[in-house]
Structure formats: structure tokens, C-alpha cells
Amino acid sequence: MQRIIRRVIGVLCLLLATPLWAQVFDYQVRFNRSLTESETRVCFSDSIPRMLITGDIAAAPLLAEVQVRGGTVRRKANRLYLFPDSDQLCLTLVQRVKAQSSSYDWRRQRRGSMWFGRDLVLPIGSWLWRPAKLTPGQQIQLSFDLPAGVNISAPWPVMAANTFRIDHQMPYNWAGRMALGRFTPIELKVGEQTLEVAMLDGLERRRNLLDWLQQAATTVAGVSGYFPTARTQVLVLPVGVDKEAVPWAEIQRQGRPAVHFFIDQHRPIYEFTRDWTAVHEFSHLLHPYILRQDAWLFEGIASYYQNISRVRSGLLTEQQAWQKLYDGFQRGSKKIGGAVLRDSNEIMQFYWGGAAFVLMADVELHQRSGQSLAGVLHRFRQCCGEDMGPWSAKVMLRQLDQLSQGTTFIQLYRQQVSRRAFPAVYGVLDQLGVKVRNGRVSLDNAAPLAGIRREITR
Template identity: 30%
Template structure:
């Protein structure tokens, strides 16, 4: 297992007095001016995990006229202020989820985010507290420029208390000092994405040039961690059998080990905000054989073969993932060929049973929830 932390230079382990000398001696390393078109969120995470201190700094060409405070963040943002290029600091006001910046010489916006209490069963709410780690949606952390079309040239740069690790979507940049930085990929800011921080067991999964960053979220024992790491590695290898390489350049994988569950992998999802990510909720008591026998990991990773496709057209992405979850597991030797054919045949029959010649797949997909007929889209039985 290759630990991500091996990428952090040895400056982390030098005595704090020496670190202070380095910081004082070369202040330009710490306060380097951002690129002209870059927006950089400096996010400090304390030991308690419940308060984030955010400093959003703009390059000369990236200062927006207004900032938007997304609804989930609006109730939990505090201490909002701005610093200007002439050194002046001013408090800022939020008016109807909007912050007017006014002066174009603005340099940085500062605020704190309080993470409210909440035990973690609300998988889809954008926040989960799980065994010493938090997973928080981007929209609960980031104010954003008014109506930007994309996260273009946007960085998240984290500093954390000792022992606190962090995972974010996008491309992980080489570490600078103790900060860990990610460049968000060019995606609409409204798309869901999450940052996880706290107790994470992290590793890199080798797959050609792709950077696949696995974080097992929350405390877990070494035996469980080893099983989950091998399971993910096996799934990634199965996916690369299709084209000979992994389908995306950067992937954030968050695995949440749960207690005993009747289903080995009760929930999996792909989210695309700020980059590509797969979230998997797993019965942490299962053996490697039981997990390898399950289809969810291969299904979710197969969604990376296509771009984001909106729900009204989900017959297409679900068809792709339902097909490859069987084909690629057979190619990788996780199930035998006859079993894969049987599963495909059974799935096609389930779909056919709900087929009517006067309805297209698109019509059936849009009526799926209302009619409670899912097998034309989710014909694998998912």
C-alpha cells in the first residue's frame, strides 16, 4: 500500500522551532501572490473538526463583483470580512445569499464555517459524521462567484491539525509545506462534491497515469482496511480491462465502513462536482471474497466511462454500468463467464417484461418513478 503521506516533504517532521525560522526567513513562500486568474480557498481545519476557517483569495483577474452564499452554508457562516490590496480590512454583509464585494482592489474574503451536529445516517444530505471523520458537501463550505459557469482555476488548499487528514475532489497538487492542495476540475459549481476530513486511512491505487486516491473514512482496524484496499484495487483493475487504462485522470474514492448489514455494499454513488468521486457504504465485517462477489463497486466505477448524464436520460448511463458490471467482472475473473451471461440474460428479460412497443426508453425513464417500473432502466435488478 502506498501511503499518500509519503508525498509530503520531510519538512513536516522538523522541529517546530526550525519550521518557524523557515517561515520567517522566507515569507514569500507563505504569502506568494496568487496567479492572476486563480481563485484559491485556504481552508484551516482544527482538531475539533467542527469549525473551518476559510480565506478565499483572488488573482487580479478573478475578482467577482458579488459572491453567492449557497443555502446550506448560509446558516453556518460567521465572521465575514475582506482584506484589500491597500491593507484595509472591512466587514462584509450577506444580503439574500449575496455578498457585494464592490471595491475591485479586494484581495481575500475571510469567514468561518460551523459544522452543525449530526450523526451520520443522512448519506445524501451532504454531511456525515462517521467514526471520527466528517464528510461535508462543497456547497456547505464554499462561497462562490456569482453565476460562474465552471470551477475554472479554483484551488482548495488545506492546513489541518496534527492527525487530521483531508480528501477533496479534483487533481491533488504536489504538497507545499504542510498544506495539501487540490485543483477543482472544470465542472459546474452546482454539481455535488464532498470534502472528507478527520480520521482517514489514505492510499494511492496504481492505475497507469490516473491518480486514484482512496480514503477509508473514520476509524477502522488494520484488517478491515487491508480488505477494503484490496477490494478497491481489484475493482480498479477490472475497470482498466476495457480500454487498457483507467477512464478518468483523477478520482476521489471515499469508503465508509459500516457495521453488519444484510447487504455487503448497501449504497454506492458517483458524484462529479469539482472532479470525479465514488462514495461507497460498505459492511466492514465482510470478507474480501464477499465484497468481490458484489457488483456495486464495478457498477459505480463503470459510470466513469461516460460523462455526467442527467436523470431523465438515466437509461443510458445505467445501461452502460449494468452491462459492464457483469462483463468486466468476468474479464477480471471475479465471476465466471457463464455467470456473467446468466446475469445479463436475466436482466434483459426483466427489462423486456416491462417493454411496450409504443414507449421509448426515454419515455419509460421519465415515467419510471411515477409508474414504479424500474426494470427498463435498472434491468440488472439494482
């Protein structure tokens, strides 16, 4: 009886969550026991899309069978053209899963499908056949019917158990991953927000890795008092013996922003909690999706806050954090190609040049109007978080100027990013009381902007 009531409530919730004008494409998906094959059934009516497409061409040879009712289809690479001969066209797609073992060469494989033990990680682009474009009001609902004991982790909003929604704001070619397997999904609370953690291949037994994630996420929440994103998918993927605890991590933006960690699970926990990678990646959630060509801005924000936030949470002393920032600025300003920061392809230059820009903006906001960059970024998420982007640096900086009622961001951009190879940050450090002798940082509380320095890390 309880089951029936739960089911009825589930259906009611789905109905309530669906706007009256919405057109929902209902995908019913089944995976076989070994997760080596999926079968997807979907019917389109009213406005039948001209074609279905996948984000990755790798999906094409894995589409083993297409059954169609109410029309015909023509396949061409990763496109499936639909030719309805009635007002409804129904498809059954049988897809094979072809994945490499993570023990094989995970660095080369990580963009593709991978096995972690018997758990599967599937890039969405190489599996999901969907309309190339959804118009406002059109949604895809994916309902997974999974073998007993198998769970799923996916980056989209959850509508009911194993049921997800994709709306028109999610382009088909944005990267994201699903994980399927015998892991237990874990909800990790960070203040008001929740991380939806999936630790693959039995890793959930290592509970202390959750402390590592909690510590890093709480540290980033300390920047503005809130963890920046809701129900964030976190995948922890064990890759075996490697040269460091977290050899790779990345943000993906298909669905809600997600953070994926590739880890050497054999490392002791203190190597994880000392590592900066998790704090850096969670710091990327402080900003929206920014165009790849403007990497100086998003890597600058994350490189700045990976240090500033760790002082606030007590993981670094003030001196250690400014030393790390100074060392970064040194690395960045030595490794300079011929390009101005805006156009730089040198990793050290645009990571640390970006961080220098971000520091200068933060200082100027404090100086000019007692505002902080963390506060302005928080207001940005409130005003514009619905706009998934990708944002260009210039459009985003204009918006930040509007929110902070000034011209700090655009002016700094013009002076420091579009004309110089590396921002003139050393004078600002000096004013903040970050003094350097033989490469070693000490802090001077009598410096003119020492108060602002302490405010930034408080």
C-alpha cells in the same frame, strides 16, 4: 534544509502549473482540532465577483461570521453579495460544521455532512462559498492548514500537499464530497492510474478491503486495457450493520469523477468481492457525465459492463454473465410502464433497456467494422474527456458515431430507444448463441454470431 528545498520546489511547481493569463483566487482554509469549525480567508482583486454562492442552501445558517475589508457584503440565503469600495476586497468566513453521526440514519443523512467516528464527510455544496461562475483562466486554489494528524481527501486536482485547484469547468452546484480526519490516504495503483482512497473511521486497518477495490478497478480496466480516469477519489464509508456488504455507492462529478462506497464493515471479505456494486460504479467511469434525464444510457453502460468485464477478469464464467444479462433483460421488459425507453421512469426498464441498447450497439460495431464499443468509448475519452459535460445522450451518440465512422448509435437510438419501451434484444441474443430454455441460458458456439459473442467477453 530539505524542508526548505521541498517548499521552494513546491512553489515553483505551483508557478509552472499556473498559465500566465490565469487569475487565481487563493483560499486559505483552517479547521479547528475537533473539525467543528473552519475559517477561510480570501482576497479578490481585479475582477471582483458580484457574489459568492454555495451549491446547497444548508450552508447559509452555518456561516457564523463574515469579516470584510475593502467593501461591504450583504447576505441573502446562500448568496453573499460583494460591494467593493476599493480594488481589493478581502473576506474571512467562519463556518460551523453541523454533521450527523453515521450511526443515526445514514440513508437519510447521506446527502448531508456526516461523522464517521471522529472523521468528517462534508458535501462541498454545503461548505464552499465561491464565485457562481469562473471564466476561462480563473481558478480557485484551496490551501488547507489542518490540525496535526488530520488528513484531507478531496476530488480536485492536487497542486501541492493539502492544496487543490478548481477551474472554470466545475460548476458550483455539482455534487462532491471532502473527507477530513485521522485516516491515512492510500494510493492504490491500477495499471498506470491511481485511486486516491480514504477509508474512514479506522477502516484502513482492514487491508483486505483494498483487495476488493483493486479487484473491481482492475476488472473495469480490463474493458479497454486502461483504467478510465486519472487520480480518482474513492471514499469508503463504514455505516455499520446493514442488510448487504455495499448497501449504497455512487459517482460524484465535482472535480474529477469520484466513487463513494457506503459499506457494512462487519461483513466478511468474500461478500465484497462477490458483490457487483463496485464493478458497476467503476464502470460508470467509462462514460462522461450524462444528463440525468438520459439515465437509460449511463445505467445501461454500467449494467452491461458490470457483467462483461467480470467474464474478462475471470470473476464470472461466460454462461453466468449471459445468464445475468438475460435475467436483467427479463426483469426490465416485464417492468414496463407506458413510456418508451427514452422517457421511462421505471428503474428496471431503463437500467436493463439501456443495457440491451448497449449490447446491440456493441454487436453491430463488431459486425459492421470489427470495432468494439469499449474501443469507441476509449477514443471518446481521448477526444472529448476534457469536456466535462453533462452530455445529452443524443449529442454523445452522435459523437460516438463520428468516432466509429458510421450511424450505428443514432439509428439504434431512433429504432430501439425513442420508439420502443424495450429494445428488441432477444433476436440478437439468439444470433449470438445465447439460447434460453425454461429461463436457463446455455451457449451455442454454432450460432451465426457466436464468434462476436466470444470476442465481446474475451
